[in-house]
Amino acid sequence: MEIVIGIVFVAIGIWMYYEIQNAPLMPDDYEWTEDPEVQEFLEQMDEPGPWSEEDDKIYTVGGLTNDKDGDFMKFQKKQDKRSK
16 A cells, blocks of 8 residues: 555656646746736726825834834733733
């Protein structure tokens, strides 16, 4: 039984290697900035949302959204004090 399982794994490995070698690749000179679908997506992302301009602004720290008041850290410190 172990020999059969080993043969199956080898066959799958060979098949995967073959598929990877024959997979189509993107050309090196592909200019994604000129792609109409990418341009359309970027234009949609730049449009303002249905909310007011004041609520449309986000506050980020290190690329992650955060609240300006730091309320989450206050909450976390309270949890740390309670657990001690």
